[in-house]
Amino acid sequence: MKKFFIATLAAVLMLSTTTVCAAQELPDDLTVMQALSQRKTSRNFVDSDLSEAQLLKILWAANGINRPDGKRVNPAALGVYSVEVYAVTREGIYRYDEVANKLNLIAAGDYRMSTTTGQAFVGKAAVNLVYVETPDAWLNSKHRVPSREHQLAFANIAVGSMIQSVALAAQSEGLGNCVRGSINRDEFAKLAKLSTDKTILLAQSVGKTA
């Protein structure tokens, strides 16, 4: 009986030690400096979906709110957030709702290739983000509304920050990313039902890589 008790105790101890070791083997979150040192463009995507939580983390990095006053992860000139983010997955085209931190479906279906002029890897990336400038954002501004040229310049600068935040978030999730200026703008605008005053600025593919 005593022998049986000792053997059982040893087995339990071994099991708990194994569990602890397995937990310790999981990669820790990357520090920002580690993520920066590993930042790169990837194009070797595998056609594999992200979990909803992972997808929302990426979108939050792109355009999420990080303070109670509604200000965001990425800065914007005069605090006017004039860039909307669309997410194109195997399931459909969605508009990211920053306030609710959720995706609103615009069109069901696999339209990932509509976000490129022909780069085949885009059709495999789990999500293709499309950054779109919307001049409507200036309508409620407390500040003097800048010229259209300056509005677009500010939006492009904001997108520069957004793509880098997404790159770092993707890196820390073990995902690859590719920023893309080459977009089938006419086709995507039609599918996403964009009004004609909106400007497609940039796209970014994110997903698991080989």
Ligand SMILES: Cc1cc2nc3c(=O)[nH]c(=O)nc-3n(C[C@H](O)[C@H](O)[C@H](O)COP(=O)(O)O)c2cc1C
């Ligand atoms: C504004 C911009 C547009 C880009 N457009 C494309 C593109 O259309 N297709 C693509 O494969 N890569 C594109 N890239 C990725 C660059 O080719 C890549 O960043 C560059 O070769 C440097 O490589 P690295 O990101 O690994 O350092 C773009 C990058 C930027 C910043």
